[in-house]
Amino acid sequence: RGSGLPGMSVAWGLWAQDSGMTGHLGRVDRARLARAGIRPMATSVALELFDVALAAGQATPVAAEIDLPALRAQAGDGLMPDVFEGLVRLPVQRRNATSGTAAAGSDLAQQLSTMDESGRRELVLTLVRKHATTVLGRTDPSAVTPARPFKDLGFDSLAAIELRNRLVTATGIELPATLAFDYPTPDSLAQYLRERLQPAAPPLRPAAILAELDRLETALSTMASEEADRPLISARLISMVAKLAQTQTPDKTDVRERMDTATADEIFDFIDKEFRQS
Known part of the structure; x- marks a missing residue:
């Protein structure tokens, strides 16, 4: 294209028909794509988009079927990738994601400060299990047992990143991308988050x-x-x-x-x- 010759690379979304690139995708992977607003395309729709891409004359067109309501839900949770921002109207809290995330973390920290150790453990563990359940595309958090490794629950690297992103939004604190590997069980991850959310008590005054x-x-x-x-x-x-x-x-x-x-x-x-x- 830079030399004036014809050339095009189509960035394909998900085809409904399995292929060498998508045949390995399981239920968790497809649920993740659905939450991200990517719907599987019928072969007939994909071929129509290919014709549209050829006619558009762009070097790297995107050919995908987008679920706008799902994108809006992602935007509402502060989880929508920036590349999709031109497709949906962003809610106020997404436009000011930094302050919204910080406020969520402050509310959670304030709630923890009023509880005893047992209550804090239960609250943060419930938070971790809820988001892990969503990432896995399930509805029952009881399936995410506290001592069972995320790997055994069906997590891969993409699922681990999504869990980390959700917990960043929920807690308001920066978390490493390797979070689910550094703390490989819901219980150990919840303990780490409690320590990050609960600042050390100030030293007592003489009185x-x-x-x-x-x-x-x-x-x-x-x-x-x-x-x-x-x-x-x-x-x-x-x-x-x-x-x-x-x-x-x-x-x-x-x-x-x-x-x-x-x-x-x-x-x-x-x-x-x-x-x-x-």
């Missing part, structure tokens, strides 16, 4: 720590002196106090270095403070 110590002191005062666990609790408390004292003890090497570089006034000030502390 909060003192309040916890007050509660601990009250609890210890009600403990019977003959309880079998008393020595274990005492040893644990002694260990905690020792660690706390250790963090407050200045490092001898650091003190020596400071003394070597200190002025006379700084040395006398240091000695004076030490005597007053004693």
Whole structure:
């Protein structure tokens, strides 16, 4: 074509009739294509499109039968490929996909923050199983057992990418393309997502720590002196106090270095403070 000679490469959609390129496609693969808005073409329709492509005179025409309602559903979920954006009117949340995804992740994180560990595990695992069920073209999430590897469930690389894309939209966090291979079971994947969605708790302020110590002191005062666990609790408390004292003890090497570089006034000030502390 660049030299002015005739040439054309047709980018074919899915033919309904099996061929060497499509004969290996199973139920999961065809369901994925259907969700993406690609419908299988009858041979007669495909041949008509071939005639249209010849007449169009373009170098790389696309000959495919597109399911517009399916594309709109993909767009609504934030999953429609950009190449199809000119075919359907995008919903507001798709036009602003970044903020929409972030908002979804924020809502999920907020929901998790109000739950205990058991509830968080159940919620995220349910989310993973729901999207895995959709990717597999099934309707019953109970078929996606938590400990069963995705590979055994029927996942291939394309299914793994679709699951990752769906979870990015649902959680609002960036996830690696190798997600389903790095965390090969629904259970391990859910645990990873929980860790990503739940930020580490901020360190307690001194007032909060003192309040916890007050509660601990009250609890210890009600403990019977003959309880079998008393020595274990005492040893644990002694260990905690020792660690706390250790963090407050200045490092001898650091003190020596400071003394070597200190002025006379700084040395006398240091000695004076030490005597007053004693």
